[in-house]
Amino acid sequence: MATHSDDSHAPQSPMPRRKRAIRRDGKHRRMPEESVGLLPQLTANRPWEFAALAHELKQPLTAILSNAQAARHLLDLDPPDLQEARTSLADIIADARRTTEVLRGLQAFVATGALDLTLLNINDVVRETIGLVHNNATAQGVMITLHLSDDFPLIYGDRIQLRQVLLNLVRNAFEAMHQVEDEGRALIVRTSSATPGIMTVEVEDHGMGVDEMTMARLFHPFFTTKSGGMGLGLALCRSIIAAHGGWIWATQNPDRGLTISFTLPAV
Amino acid sequence: MDETTPTVFVVDDDASVRCALARLIRSIGMQVETFASGREFLGCQVPDGPACLVLDLRLSGENGLVLQDALRTSERRLPIVFLTGHGTVPICVQALKAGAVDFLLKPVDEQDLLEAISRAIAVDRCTQDNRRKRAALAWRAKMLTPREREVMALVVTGLLNKQIADALGTCEKTIKVHRAHVMQKMQAMSVAELVRMADAVGIGDAYASQLQPLYAAG
Numbered sequence: 297m298a299t300h301s302d303d304s305h306a307p308q309s310p311m312p313r314r315k316r317a318i319r320r321d322g323k324h325r326r327m328p329e330e331s332v333g334l335l336p337q338l339t340a341n342r343p344w345e346f347a348a349l350a351h352e353l354k355q356p357l358t359a360i361l362s363n364a365q366a367a368r369h370l371l372d373l374d375p376p377d378l379q380e381a382r383t384s385l386a387d388i389i390a391d392a393r394r395t396t397e398v399l400r401g402l403q404a405f406v407a408t409g410a411l412d413l414t415l416l417n418i419n420d421v422v423r424e425t426i427g428l429v430h431n432n433a434t435a436q437g438v439m440i441t442l443h444l445s446d447d448f449p450l451i452y453g454d455r456i457q458l459r460q461v462l463l464n465l466v467r468n469a470f471e472a473m474h475q476v477e478d479e480g481r482a483l484i485v486r487t488s489s490a491t492p493g494i495m496t497v498e499v500e501d502h503g504m505g506v507d508e509m510t511m512a513r514l515f516h517p518f519f520t521t522k523s524g525g526m527g528l529g530l531a532l533c534r535s536i537i538a539a540h541g542g543w544i545w546a547t548q549n550p551d552r553g554l555t556i557s558f559t560l561p562a563v
Numbered sequence: 564m565d566e567t568t569p570t571v572f573v574v575d576d577d578a579s580v581r582c583a584l585a586r587l588i589r590s591i592g593m594q595v596e597t598f599a600s601g602r603e604f605l606g607c608q609v610p611d612g613p614a615c616l617v618l619d620l621r622l623s624g625e626n627g628l629v630l631q632d633a634l635r636t637s638e639r640r641l642p643i644v645f646l647t648g649h650g651t652v653p654i655c656v657q658a659l660k661a662g663a664v665d666f667l668l669k670p671v672d673e674q675d676l677l678e679a680i681s682r683a684i685a686v687d688r689c690t691q692d693n694r695r696k697r698a699a700l701a702w703r704a705k706m707l708t709p710r711e712r713e714v715m716a717l718v719v720t721g722l723l724n725k726q727i728a729d730a731l732g733t734c735e736k737t738i739k740v741h742r743a744h745v746m747q748k749m750q751a752m753s754v755a756e757l758v759r760m761a762d763a764v765g766i767g768d769a770y771a772s773q774l775q776p777l778y779a780a781g
Contacts, residue, residue, distance in 0.1 A: 351648045358583070358646075358670040359579040361670040362670075362671070362673070365587055369587070380590075390579070391583075394579075
């Protein structure tokens, strides 16, 4: 039975309110960036992500504060426990770095505010992305099948960011299929225009799949099932797709694995 | 592990937070054991000495409040200090109503944490003390003969020896002997103390209400 992630609601942000400025000769023009500061932009447009960010920062800060206060006690001992105090400081440094990484990841969200829109063929973007991972696919024994529709594949989109989305989805799919036996490693990418005016892209894997609880949090920022992962990949995808005026969601395949689908308004 | 040194159990799914809290608590002289999940913690053996639990509210994959519930029904109910990076009032109230000693926000200052831990340890010491006393009383009560238990049940309702004798269908002298044995075995210095003991081990009301009709006539 297929289940949906809980993000199959309206897009996170409305269609970009900026006017489309595509010159007649097909060349693009950069959209004016919003001149608002980071914090107001985050809290107003994405209060949920801000809360997740705040929580993510509280963890390393808690560790830093407690480690520092512990180090003080350790140095006050008679004799001082220098070894443990040093370990404490090393941990503080590690956590400060962790915090920096979290903030760096955050900047990716900020970057999605400015879209470089051009008229493009989504099928080309798919092919480019698959081209990038072709070697990996061969090495990992993944069979890639493309079902690319010829009906209205033209959309307005940011080529680089959409490629980023597809790359993310394809990489996740590869990871999901790590644990699966060789014959089962199949990745299918589809583009279609079942609904006029909307282009749908589907990335289907036959990997491990995920449980109910993970499904519900798949697109949450900072949610990850990978050790050492930061959990921003899918949240970033959602951010990019939303900025394009589309939606993204996940469905569990009847047999095994996940299908991540997203829509883009067609020309 | 030393019986009297308090042990603090820290349950948090974030490894560096776990480690830092443990280091801090250890640095002021308490024993610490850390766990990454409620499940892990429930599987461990809690020592007899005074102890408490420092628990992150939102453990990945399970809720801290769920663990609190599970602990409530376990034999060893450790006092809990909640720590959280979230801070909504309803959850805080819920946790406190369910018996948490305190509810602190992350990042937590050592003062607040150590104070809450002290309070929690004190609560546990008290609880353990009472438990031991009750166990000792129960042991003594086991030494009573069935007749002595009956006598004790009636003594603590305030009946005179003569009334007790009537209720049980025997003579006052016999009752006096039983009464003396009861006081001796239970190690009670006074009837007032005996009453408290009877309450603690549950000797009293049931018996009394059964036998009441028998003496009411007298």
